[in-house]
Amino acid sequence: DAGVTQSPTHLIKTRGQQVTLRCSPKSGHDTVSWYQQALGQGPQFIFQYYEEEERQRGNFPDRFSGHQFPNYSSELNVNALLLGDSALYLCASSIPGQGREKLFFGSGTQLSVL
Amino acid sequence: GEDVEQSLFLSVREGDSSVINCTYTDSSSTYLYWYKQEPGAGLQLLTYIFSNMDMKQDQRLTVLLNKKDKHLSLRIADTQTGDSAIYFCAEIFISGGYNKLIFGAGTRLAVHP
DSSP, rough: OOOOOOEOOOEETTTTTTTEEEEOOOOOOEEEEEEOOOSSOOOOEEEEETEEEEEEEEEOOOOEEEOOOOOEEOOOOEOOOGGOOOEEEEEEEESSSSTTTEEEEOOOEEEEEE | OEEEEEOOEEEHHHHOEEEEEEEEEEOOOOOEEEEEEEOOOEEEEEEEETTTEEEETTTTTEEEEETTTTEEEEEEESOGGGGGEEEEEEEEEEEEEEEEEEOOEEEEEEEEE
């Protein structure tokens, strides 16, 4: 049973560019959340997707957007990259209803903005 | 407000017990968590506790919850070098159709011979 998978593992971009990160949830999970982890900090909630809709957003600007596909996989898009967007981006999946308290994380995508 | 605080660093000798502490602010949190992060890796769910419990034990791990003081601790018995990692305390906020975790900044555990 594959866990949460993310791609790519590492990415280098320059300021002003756009980036797309991908996530496949754990088998049987239909809810996907994205978190940003800056160096030396704990992860911060970006947003959550369920039934192909954004259900909740954290304190992140509109440059951060996402999408969920019918197979429950998800993408995180960041436009107009800033140096401060350099971070580890983590995807987490869970199931709705009972059991939604367990969130499983992928290994993340390390984004470096130069 | 939403805030989770942890001490940043802990150093222990191999074979000793480690105790990592955390305080949180949201008394309505139903679950509290401990995640482990090794260098260059994602987050591994170690254990979690329901808020109406005081203690949970899972092999070498013991979680203690003091809901009155909003204090959570993780005890690792017989600490090994493979336990060296960053440990994150987190609380969950569940509302309607969504859930989110609020993390502390992490405690770096260093295990030395």
